[in-house]
Amino acid sequence: MTAPILSVRALERRVGDVEILRRIDLDVMPGEAIGVIGPSGSGKSSLLRCIAGLDAVSGGEVMVEGRRTQPGDGAVGMVFQHFNLWPHLTARENVALALRLVRKMPAAAAAEKAEAALARVGLAALGGRKPAALSGGQQQRVAIARTLAMEPRVLLFDEPTAALDPELTTEVLDVIRDLAAAGTTMLVVSHEMGFIARLSTRVVFLDHGVVVQAAPPAELFAAQAEPRVRSFLQTYLDRVAWARDA
Amino acid sequence: MEFLAEALPSMLEATAATIWISAVAVAIGFALGVPIAVACSAGRVWANLYVSFFRGVPLLIQLLLAYYALPFLGVDLPAIVAAVGTLSLCCAAYMAEIIRGGFALVPKGGLEAARLLGLTPLQTLLRIRLPISAQAMRPALISEAILIVKASSLISVVGILELTRSAQALASSTFEPLPAYALCGAIYLVINLTLTFLAQGRGGAQRA
């Protein structure tokens, strides 16, 4: 039995009196793709931000390969809902900057590696463009390349398609799926239920800061044994039903 | 015409002095303004006091203070260093406010991404915050440069030869203050309109 690459122990986060995360435990094995779902305000994004170290935790700990993580130590990479690309740099420069400044790579080597990362997300031709000259889907793929290039042990996706027009989500989801197929360990927060169902090795359902259920998708989606999961998924099923009628 | 022929050589020389003095003050002011802005944002009391003092006391008084009080304290600087230094320190206070305003416009997410990727705070400041806010700060920076060109006229009071001082000399030697100060004012206007024009021109080129 291999050791978990990421382990979250009794993780708590409080802001004032509000408990955002309550004693979350989660072990993620190398190569796993964990889908994180739950109603809005359930703490999905907070969980990711705490794992990344962007939000302070009130209790518990996050370990990657047995070490506590810190933002910028390279253990965890994060892809944000709003891409957070740097608007003054081209796509290639966005990817190469941290390679040069943090990894201390020479400019030429960093540019080469940036090109490779961009090629991996299907943007080999657009490295010279600035974010404003790219579509939302392309921007998000650049953001993924920027994170990938730093070769984090665990990749976090925080609603990576929520800010995109529906027709642009597919290109981003395809990239994530390819990464998962290549064995990248990842946690994905998303409302794209079909995508989560097909992508994930396990799905975590969060509600009010608590893990209500964590199970393989077939089990969680098909059985819907847990009433809260059922009522949450019902709203998605309703939407699909509407679409079929229309 | 005769007046112009007599006035122009010395006035143009003085114009060069005004321009380089202003350029030095703006450059130093910006360089000092960045750390002051960072310190202000971090709630450092000294930084807020600094900004409050240099924005609260008339520049004329600041110049007199440097001129009279520094020697009193045993600091003996050449007048030109004291004057340009004061102008720079004053400029830094205004620059800090502009830079702080510019920083407020940088989306938090871009800074979070930098942090997660491992950039140090200094790297984030120089590579991310400043460049992203530069475009938004440009109009305010140009306004500040124009203010400094105008403010540099005050260093005539402590005897530095620049445009205004040169005009004063001209007025008293020719007994014609009106054309002397009109010429002086016109030169300031040309410098400042050029700055405005450059700002708009470059901004336009960047937008295209």
Next chain:
Amino acid sequence: MMAALADSFLAAARGLPLTIAIWGAGVATGLVLGFLVAAIRFFAPLALSWPLAMAVEAVRGVPFLVQCFLLYFGGPFIGIDLSPIMAGWVALSVYGAAYFSEVFRAGFLSVPPGQLEAARMLGIPRHQAVLRIMLPMMALAVLPSLANLAVILIKETAILSIITVPELTFRVQGVGSATFAFAETTLVLALVYWALVEATAWASRHTERRIARALAA
């Protein structure tokens, strides 16, 4: 040294009333002039607004000190022979007006045209629409900038000492030349102006908040 400080504060107290009076008068006339200039530039035809725009640019592009010299030393050559105080008041008013007018103009421009179009479709006469809709809408927007400029003008009044207006700086410097205690007198000047500017800035922020609250209620 203590005597020089005490004398300086006394001189400051004697000079302060004129500083405040000339500042208040300059701000008042500057506001009126500035509003007129902005209104003409916004509402009048181009032939009228264009020269005004040039004039505003000219005043904003030339140092206040040079303007004071032009008026006070150059004025008599074209029949404008003013006392130092009058010259100071006029110079401050004109200088303030140029900056105030830019704020008012931005205020006029900030009112969405749809607001006036709505009034027009309801049959409200144009001057009524300007008076009752446009001006109230822009008032809140321009207030902070106007107050800010007014505070800046306090500092400009120090420059009037150079054309011998017997205000704060002039009086306290007089103590300096009499006692040669220049360091002490200048320090007192700095402290007095600092306090004056900070107090005025605080008062204007306080008033702004109260006006905003009153308008919101």
